[in-house]
Structure formats: structure tokens, C-alpha cells
Amino acid sequence: MSNSLLADAGTRLQDAMKYVSISEDAIERLKYPKFSLNVSIPVRMDDGSLKIFQGYRVRYDDTRGPGKGGVRYHPNVCLDEVQSLAFWMTFKCAVLNLPFGGAKGGITVNPKTLSKLELERLSRGYIDAIADFIGPDVDILAPDVYTNAMIMGWMMDQYSIICRKISPGVVTGKPMTMGGSIGRDEATATGAFFAIQTILPKFEQLPQETTVAIQGFGKVGAVLAELLAKSGYKVVAVSDSLGGIYAKQGLDIHSIRQHKLSSQGIKAVYCEGSVCNSVAHEVITNQELLALDVDILIPAALENQITEENVNSIKAKYIFELANGPTTSGADKILEEKGIWVFPDILINAGGVTVSYFEWVQNRSGLYWTLEEVNQRLEQKMVAETEQIWSISQQQSISMRTAAYVHALNRLGEALSAKGTRDYYVNSLVS
Numbered sequence: 001m002s003n004s005l006l007a008d009a010g011t012r013l014q015d016a017m018k019y020v021s022i023s024e025d026a027i028e029r030l031k032y033p034k035f036s037l038n039v040s041i042p043v044r045m046d047d048g049s050l051k052i053f054q055g056y057r058v059r060y061d062d063t064r065g066p067g068k069g070g071v072r073y074h075p076n077v078c079l080d081e082v083q084s085l086a087f088w089m090t091f092k093c094a095v096l097n098l099p100f101g102g103a104k105g106g107i108t109v110n111p112k113t114l115s116k117l118e119l120e121r122l123s124r125g126y127i128d129a130i131a132d133f134i135g136p137d138v139d140i141l142a143p144d145v146y147t148n149a150m151i152m153g154w155m156m157d158q159y160s161i162i163c164r165k166i167s168p169g170v171v172t173g174k175p176m177t178m179g180g181s182i183g184r185d186e187a188t189a190t191g192a193f194f195a196i197q198t199i200l201p202k203f204e205q206l207p208q209e210t211t212v213a214i215q216g217f218g219k220v221g222a223v224l225a226e227l228l229a230k231s232g233y234k235v236v237a238v239s240d241s242l243g244g245i246y247a248k249q250g251l252d253i254h255s256i257r258q259h260k261l262s263s264q265g266i267k268a269v270y271c272e273g274s275v276c277n278s279v280a281h282e283v284i285t286n287q288e289l290l291a292l293d294v295d296i297l298i299p300a301a302l303e304n305q306i307t308e309e310n311v312n313s314i315k316a317k318y319i320f321e322l323a324n325g326p327t328t329s330g331a332d333k334i335l336e337e338k339g340i341w342v343f344p345d346i347l348i349n350a351g352g353v354t355v356s357y358f359e360w361v362q363n364r365s366g367l368y369w370t371l372e373e374v375n376q377r378l379e380q381k382m383v384a385e386t387e388q389i390w391s392i393s394q395q396q397s398i399s400m401r402t403a404a405y406v407h408a409l410n411r412l413g414e415a416l417s418a419k420g421t422r423d424y425y426v427n428s429l430v431s
């Protein structure tokens, strides 16, 4: 592990290693991504010019099943970030005991500058470039930052065209009309809600006495904000890429969400409006939001938000990580010393991939479930794994993050050892 974000992610492995009895060979294997692909994607722009975009797909590990993970469109996407996101997917799928390994993809692009047709050509071009390396039994895609069901639909369609057969199982988070699962759009937030509702009673923290600040008001942050507000929590601050708003008495999340959703711009894909201009409230920066004196802080945007530089300003009692990798390992240690509880990404945001798994199962069986069935199964899994990680944390006197890695490592170690030694030397699924 030589580069920074992945190296930082890897320190979590080192911390957890002390509490598991799996082979050194298995740990050594898990320190490196199994397979990283970097592609150039040519796109004919609306003005007739040709633009080349950089795309990535990383399959970090596929010992427990096909690679699984989202695709991010963002100007800062790079190989190091995608490898780190794929690392986290590996442990997340093991935490939830899903029959998947970890993968992730991305394109370096500001998608808000593209027209809908350019976005479609880019998405189809990405699949053309990586088609040999993905598949329903190889590596399965899904949405992440600035990608959505519409984009997943284009990707699934392009893969089906290339394979000359309808292949819904290659992508999850699709539109319902193309084999998507009911409940997937809200699943990451719903899963986090189930985990929060399992954890807070252990601290005798009641919803109506709990203030919440949420950074990021997209597919996961906005939905969780609304779920929490509906259940009596006081959501006092929310933010997006342009800044945030704060109201001591609590925000009207439903109206703010409606404002954001109704602000789809002329490009007709991304919301151009910000929470900042949705209602008349005190406007704050993202840094100010992180430092608010609230009970719960929920980072739901990007990685590296709580760092050694700003950690001492954090006043929340509990941090629930809805984003992937929002807390650096250095900041984590300081939060622990300060007695702030951190509930880790690989557990808290795992509801999305769990319902992606349900979607993949439904695609394979051809039988589609009701929202009640999806949410019942999601709740069962989130509550069971949250309780198990809580027990490990209490029994071993370790943080919830280290406990989550211990839980995942035990499952990964078992699978690696069941495979024997060949897998340590041969990338069997990579031709």
C-alpha cells in the first residue's frame, strides 16, 4: 500500500489484525487490490468536439463472491480513491455477510457540466471500455456519488447490447422498469436508520432529545434527514457542496428536500439549487456544520472530512458515517481519546449494498419482492450485524470500527483459507 488514501484505509487492517487469528498470508493478500483497470473513454460532445475521460474499475477482492460496488462521477476521482473505495466495499460486504467481494469504479468528470446526451454517451462508453472485466458473476456495478438509477439503466442496457442478451444482474440500483428493486434508492439511508435505532437505546438517547447535523444532502443524506425528522429527531443543520443551513429549533426537512428536488437545472440531470437558498435560515459553511454542538453528526458526502486539522473542533457525542471514509485514521484516534463514539461506514452505510444484493437475487430468480419484504430483510440484517459488532466491541474493549473490521476479517479469513493457497498467487478471474 503505497498511496495515501489507501494507505490510511489500510491502517484499519493493522488495528484489527491484533484481535483475529487468521493467517499472515491472508492478511498479506488483503493489503493489495487484486485488479485495477484504468481506461480512456472517448466521448463526442454536443459541439462536435472529441473529449477523452479517464475511467477506473478496481476489484479489490473476490474471495467471497463477485466484486460489488458503485461507480462515482466526480472531478477528484483517481485510482487511489477508487482503490480505497473498493477496499471498503470488501470489508462492508463481509460485515453484512453478503456473497460478494469488493469493487468500485469511477470517472474523473464534473458531470454537472455535461448535457444529458453527453452523460449517456460517457456512461455507455465506460461500459464499452470495461465490459470484458464485469458481469453478473464477475463484478457488479451500482450507483455512488453523482450517479443514479438512470445512469445504471444506460449501463445495464449497454452491457446487454455487448453481450447480446438481457443481463440485469450486471448492475444494481437500476430503474424499476429495468429490473431494479423497490427500496434500493432509499436503502442506504434506511439501513443507517435501522442501525441508529439499534445503537441509541444502548445510550438511553431518545429521538426527541437528540439533535442532528448532516453533511451532504444527496441520495443518502437527504433521505436519512427525512427519516430522522419524521421519527422525532431534531435535524438542526444540513449542507451540500455549496454550504449549509442551521436552525436551533430544527429544520423543515421535507420542504428543503422538495426545494432541492425541484431545482433540476437546464441540463435536467443534477439539482442546481442548494439547501442554502431553500428557506431563510442561518447559512453556515461545511466546516461550521462539522463543528456544531449537536448530539449526532452524520457525514454523508465525501471522504477525508474529519481530519487531524479539524478534529478538535468536533463537539458531537456520536458520529454515524454515512459517507465512505469521512474520518481519517489520525482523527479517529483523537475522537476515541475525546470519548466521541464513531460508528463506522462499513456498517452504517451498508444498507445500500445489502438491497443491491437483494436486487441481484431478484434478477436471478425473476421473482420481485414488495417494499415490506425488502425492508424487513434489510432491517433483520442491519440489526443482527450491528448487535454482533457491538458485542465484539464490548467484549474486547475496542472501538466499533475495529470491531467491524474484526468481524469482517474473521469471515474473509475463513473464505481465504477455504480456498487454499492458489488464490494468493493467481488472479484466477482476470484473463
Ligand SMILES: NC(=O)C1=CN([C@@H]2O[C@H](COP(=O)(O)OP(=O)(O)OC[C@H]3O[C@@H](n4cnc5c(N)ncnc54)[C@H](OP(=O)(O)O)[C@@H]3O)[C@@H](O)[C@H]2O)C=CC1
Pocket (backbone or CB within 6 Å): 143, 144, 145, 146, 147, 188, 215, 216, 217, 218, 219, 220, 221, 239, 240, 241, 242, 271, 274, 286, 300, 301, 302, 303, 322, 323, 324, 349, 350, 352, 353
Ligand atoms: N448511494 C449509495 O447507495 C451509497 C453511497 N454511499 C456514500 O455516501 C456518500 C454520498 O453518496 P450519495 O448520497 O449517493 O451521493 P449524491 O451524489 O447523491 O450526493 C452527494 C451529496 O454530497 C454533496 N457534496 C458534494 N461535495 C461536497 C462537499 N465538498 N461538501 C459537502 N457536501 C458535498 C452534494 O452536494 P450537491 O447537491 O450540491 O451536489 C450532494 O448533496 C458518498 O460517500 C458515497 O460513497 C455509501 C453507500 C451507498
Ligand SMILES: O=C(O)CCC(=O)C(=O)O
Pocket (backbone or CB within 6 Å): 068, 069, 070, 071, 089, 092, 140, 141, 142, 143, 144, 172, 173, 324, 349, 350, 352, 353, 354, 356
Ligand atoms: O450497492 C452497491 O453495490 C454498492 C454501493 C456503494 O458503492 C457503497 O456501498 O459504497
